[in-house]
Amino acid sequence: xxxxxxxxxxxxxxxxxxxxxxxxxxxxxxxxxxxxxxxxxxxxxxxxxxxxxxxxxxxxxxxxxxxxxxxxxxxxxxxxxxxxxxxxxxxxxxxxxxxxxxxxxxxxxxxxxxxxxxxxxxxxxx
Amino acid sequence: xxxxxxxxxxxxxxxxxxxxxxxxxxxxxxxxxxxxxxxxxxxxxxxxxxxxxxxxxxxxxxxxxxxxxxxxxxxxxxxxxxxxxxxxxxxxxxxxxxxxxxxxxxxxxxxxxxxxxxxxxxxxxx
Numbered sequence: 001x002x003x004x005x006x007x008x009x010x011x012x013x014x015x016x017x018x019x020x021x022x023x024x025x026x027x028x029x030x031x032x033x034x035x036x037x038x039x040x041x042x043x044x045x046x047x048x049x050x051x052x053x054x055x056x057x058x059x060x061x062x063x064x065x066x067x068x069x070x071x072x073x074x075x076x077x078x079x080x081x082x083x084x085x086x087x088x089x090x091x092x093x094x095x096x097x098x099x100x101x102x103x104x105x106x107x108x109x110x111x112x113x114x115x116x117x118x119x120x121x122x123x124x125x126x
Numbered sequence: 127x128x129x130x131x132x133x134x135x136x137x138x139x140x141x142x143x144x145x146x147x148x149x150x151x152x153x154x155x156x157x158x159x160x161x162x163x164x165x166x167x168x169x170x171x172x173x174x175x176x177x178x179x180x181x182x183x184x185x186x187x188x189x190x191x192x193x194x195x196x197x198x199x200x201x202x203x204x205x206x207x208x209x210x211x212x213x214x215x216x217x218x219x220x221x222x223x224x225x226x227x228x229x230x231x232x233x234x235x236x237x238x239x240x241x242x243x244x245x246x247x248x249x250x251x252x
Contacts, residue, residue: 023187025197043251061149061247064205071151071247073199079190121187121197125169 019075020056023121024082026072034101034113038070041097048090049074054081079120145201146182149247150208152198160227160239164196167223174216175200180207205246 030038042060049055054077061071076082085091092099102112156164168186175181180203187197202208211217218225228238 019185023185039250045251057252059145059149059252060250062250064246064248068245070250119194120190122190124165124186124188124196125171126183126185 018056019123019126020054020077021123022076022079022082023123024074024076025119025121026074026116027119028070028072028114028116030070030114031111032067037101038098038114042072046094048094049085052081052085052088052090054078055085075123082120144182145249145252146180146203146207147249148202148205148208149249150200150202151245151247152200152242153195153245154198154240154242155195156240157237158193163227164224164240168198172220174220175211178207178211178214178216180204181211201249208246 028038039062049058056075056077058072058074061073063069063071074082076085098114102114105112154164165188175184182201182203184198184200187199189195189197200208202211224240228240231238
């Protein structure tokens, strides 16, 4: 190990060990009438994602602003790890109850109870 | 400790110990010409926030989408802890270089090199 390597700041190591290098944020807009159900589903989530290769952690954020979006923030080793998860059968199973709610609303000719928008990021630093 | 308390899921404890109960996300829109400077400032940040009471951790996210916003995500014990920090002299000092860049642009009659928008959240679950 060279002197240069030894003086690297520790924060780089924390970044790679604790939050990974890649973050996906799913912003979820909920109808007011669906918020309680949405929160119940997430609090009782299956935790299947916790066993996905390259997954580090996730946190679900509830907006303080009235009518704001919920954010589902997940931390990954890499973009490839996230994309593997999002194509997996476990992903579909983990989202089954929410997807069913959306489909049922569609079948009743109603607007979807929630809509979502995914944004992706690299971790710049901690 | 009652039986009921002992069977609480561990995730509740992880939430309160590692990411806290409150999250602030500062979304920063940068002019393309300012992105390199913005990243340099954050990578060399003073870390004054790390010593703020009630601070848990932060992560700076770089958008993968062209022209997207950077996100500065900070995790706190409480909203009060975050608000104390945002009113502190250390907050001003920590943002000094960025604030100076914005003021200098204004003095030259130019558009600000970056604009920001703060959103705040409670941690619903992990």
